[in-house]
Amino acid sequence: MECSLVSQYFLSPADRWMVSHKFLVSPDGGSCSESLSSVELWAETATLSYKMDYEPSFLRTLFSLILVSSLLDCVLSEVDAFPDTKTWFENLLPSTMCIQNASIESVYGIMFDAGSTGTRIHIYSFTQKYPDQLPELRKEIFESVKPGLSAYADIPEQGAETIRGLLEVAKDAVPSSHWKKTPVVLKATAGLRLLPEKKAQALLSEVKNVLEESPFLVPDNSVSIMNGTYEGILAWITVNFLTGQLYSQSKQTVGILDLGGASTQITFLPQSEETLEQSPLDFITSFKMFHTTYKLYTHSYLGLGLKAARLATLGAVETGAVDKQIFRSSCLPKNLEAVWEFGGVSYRYGGIENDYGKGGILEVRDFERKAIEVCDHMEGFTSSSPFLCMDLSYITALLKEGFGFKINTPLQLTKKVNNVETSWSLGATFLMLQSLRISN
Ligand SMILES: O=c1ccn([C@@H]2O[C@H](COP(=O)(O)OP(=O)(O)O)[C@@H](O)[C@H]2O)c(=O)[nH]1
Numbered sequence: 001m002e003c004s005l006v007s008q009y010f011l012s013p014a015d016r017w018m019v020s021h022k023f024l025v026s027p028d029g030g031s032c033s034e035s036l037s038s039v040e041l042w043a044e045t046a047t048l049s050y051k052m053d054y055e056p057s058f059l060r061t062l063f064s065l066i067l068v069s070s071l072l073d074c075v076l077s078e079v080d081a082f083p084d085t086k087t088w089f090e091n092l093l094p095s096t097m098c099i100q101n102a103s104i105e106s107v108y109g110i111m112f113d114a115g116s117t118g119t120r121i122h123i124y125s126f127t128q129k130y131p132d133q134l135p136e137l138r139k140e141i142f143e144s145v146k147p148g149l150s151a152y153a154d155i156p157e158q159g160a161e162t163i164r165g166l167l168e169v170a171k172d173a174v175p176s177s178h179w180k181k182t183p184v185v186l187k188a189t190a191g192l193r194l195l196p197e198k199k200a201q202a203l204l205s206e207v208k209n210v211l212e213e214s215p216f217l218v219p220d221n222s223v224s225i226m227n228g229t230y231e232g233i234l235a236w237i238t239v240n241f242l243t244g245q246l247y248s249q250s251k252q253t254v255g256i257l258d259l260g261g262a263s264t265q266i267t268f269l270p271q272s273e274e275t276l277e278q279s280p281l282d283f284i285t286s287f288k289m290f291h292t293t294y295k296l297y298t299h300s301y302l303g304l305g306l307k308a309a310r311l312a313t314l315g316a317v318e319t320g321a322v323d324k325q326i327f328r329s330s331c332l333p334k335n336l337e338a339v340w341e342f343g344g345v346s347y348r349y350g351g352i353e354n355d356y357g358k359g360g361i362l363e364v365r366d367f368e369r370k371a372i373e374v375c376d377h378m379e380g381f382t383s384s385s386p387f388l389c390m391d392l393s394y395i396t397a398l399l400k401e402g403f404g405f406k407i408n409t410p411l412q413l414t415k416k417v418n419n420v421e422t423s424w425s426l427g428a429t430f431l432m433l434q435s436l437r438i439s440n
């Protein structure tokens with residue numbers, strides 16, 4: 001009966017090599033599974049497995065001997081303890097079978113993060129120690145460009161060119177012998193989520209073409225817009241992996257707050273059942289990682305990233321950028337006027353000069369609306385302005401019922417005109433000068 005003889009080397013907890021031989025079940029259904037021998041050897045690192053078809057009854061003793069000898073050969077050459085000593089088993093098996101030469105398999109992975117403010121490439125290299133286990137992270141090479149893909153919404157080919165440039169970094173970082181088996185994927189986040197569907201798809205399609213022209217492995221669905229739930233979970237995995245929490249027994253994980261340009265995510269592992277029960281259903285996601293199931297709370301708030309919040313504060317979300325329009329805010333430096341670009345759009349913005357003095361136009365109903373708002377939320381105004389509700393109510397009543405203004409009567413509120421106080425004081429001074437014949 002033909003059995004497959006598989007030899008595997010396992011790293012023991014004490015950093016020694018355990019060699020164990022196993023016979024597997026043959027394809028014709030005969031049972032020949034058996035553990036034959038186990039030999040402990042000192043060695044540096046890595047793992048090796050290979051497979052040969054043999055008649056086990058004939059060869060197993062000899063095979064064990066050869067394996068042990070070749071391992072000894074590797075160990076002796078590694079420690080260089082006997083440089084001039086020749087052994088009968090030297091070079092019996094190809095040197096690639098030496099643990100330190102052959103068994104460390106390098107694995108690479110290329111991930112593009114197409115964010116709303118920039119595109120980044122992460123080139124990870126891993127070592128695959130055990131064929132059936134996750135690779136071990138060795139190193140990351142990182143590069144980025146600005147602006148992000150969404151800035152090329154109307155010129156998708158040019159957007160894709162930014163990816164081509166970053167792929168050159170990957171070609172330098174990954175040995176050419178590994179290009180074909182190194183996967184490359186691009187995931188876009190909130191910048192593309194906010195674009196009209198057609199424009200986003202045009203960008204993704206151009207990017208896909210560029211990836212396919214590269215020498216790397218392009219899996220199905222390699223270019224996509226990631227949903228906010230994944231974005232939160234994946235960032236949580238990254239940080240908890242890097243901080244060692246995913247491997248620790250204590251399961252003391254860390255929560256993540258990711259403030260992007262166009263969206264923001266919160267992700268954590270709830271400690272109490274109450275949190276799970278009280279959370280909206282779609283804020284809780286279960287997934288399995290490293291043999292453990294995690295039930296995470298995660299949510300992505302689209303439009304509440306830092307840059308999107310700027311647009312909202314400036315009142316530019318609805319209107320978009322209009323030529324010559326300057327978006328002003330008292331939260332910007334008073335004398336500032338500048339242009340800011342986001343998502344391929346230029347926004348003129350500036351501070352408000354002497355806002356306090358210039359005042360503004362309000363209608364009677366604005367007083368009324370504010371009075372209702374403040375009086376309905378009294379708890380929020382208690383310490384700083386205790387009379388606000390009362391004062392606004394009085395002013396509204398005075399304007400409406402007292403003076404009889406209509407609710408849409410505009411009123412100009414002015415503290416200063418041309419930088420001079422609008423008090424009776426100036427008028428009084430004119431009269432004073434006139435009465436003293438200092439002026440006519
Ligand atoms: O060195 C940096 C790089 C990025 N950012 C900010 O980090 C966020 C990155 O957001 P991203 O482009 O990923 O947008 P998303 O698509 O995630 O909303 C933006 O607010 C950037 O301004 C930063 O503060 N410093």
Ligand SMILES: [Ca+2]
Pocket residue numbers: 115116189260261
């Ligand atoms: Ca981001």
